[in-house]
Amino acid sequence: MLLPPLVGVINKNLEEQLATLFAHKFKDNISKATTSTCPKLGDLITIIDNRGKTPPLTTNTFEYPIIDVGSLKGSCRIIDFNNCTKYVNKATYETWFRRGHPKPGDILISTVGSLGEIKIYLGTKGCIAQNVIALRAITISPLYLYQYLRFIRADLFAYNIGSVQPSIKVTHIIKHPIFIPKADDLIEFEKISSYITNQLYTNYIENDALKEIRDTLLPKLMSGEIDVSKIVI
Structure with a gap:
């Protein structure tokens, strides 16, 4: 299995390849x-927006982490749930969020x-924080839309209306x-993007599993609970 530092390097390289491919194929038409x-973005999506009253939160680790801005940072498209610091219990998860929860393929944006x-939201856990919305693609590839939004981030910043806090x-x-590109171009990009996204997610899962094994074994090795002195390498 891959060591954590190597996973980060590989994922960064994969993201850069996709960004380069996207720009090469579509930047002239996007400009x-x-x-x-x-079409406008609103014609292609539905929005999951749970902003309003803050749900009761806890720092106890439940299976329902709050996905906030901190867990969205970084160049990789995969959410790092290790950066989540707040959680809700099952009752809150099932009853509080009036617009529902993100589904696989939804694009989360702060x-x-x-x-x-x-x-891009993948997996089956998590709910979105007050400063995050989910965009659910309806008539367009979510992977294309994700890359598009990445490409026009500067335009999104231009919509900032906050004087004290950016918003x-x-x-x-x-x-x-x-x-919207021609169907053949979209299908070609979707095929490549889907393959790379699956690889990125697999790398993340493997990396997370390695961290869990490390965190479980290291204290036992340090305390001597596990004796490795007789292991022949």
């Missing part, structure tokens, strides 16, 4: 996109504080034009 020639942090309104984001 020409306008609301008169292209709207307050550190703006434009973006990830962007959902109503502004959904009016942004989205260039």
Whole structure:
């Protein structure tokens, strides 16, 4: 299995390959996109937005972590749940969040504080914090849309309306034009992007498993509970 530092290097390289491919294929058309020639983001998605009253939180580790801005930071598209510091219990998870929870393939984006942090939700756990919304692609590939939003991050920053704390309104984001490529080009990009995304997620799962093994074995090795003196290498 891969060692954690190597996983980070590999994932960074995979992300850079996808970003380069996307820019090569689509950047010229994206630069020409306008609301008169292209659909708006709001035409292609539904939004899961649970902003409002803060749910009762705990720092006790439950199976329902709160996905906030901190867990969205970084260049990799995979959410690092190790960065989650707050949780809700099962009762809160099932009853509090009026608009529901993210589903696999949803794109999570921060709207307050550190703006434009973006990830793709994979797996089956987690609920979104007050400063995060989920965009659920309806008539467009979520992987293409994720890469598109990554590509236009500077445009998203331009929607900042906060004087003290940076913030962007959902109503502004959904009016942004989205260039839709020809079907063949979209299918080709989707195939490559899907393969790489699956590899990124697999690497993350393996890396997380290695950390768990390390955290379990290291204290036992340090205390002498596990004796490795007779192991022949």
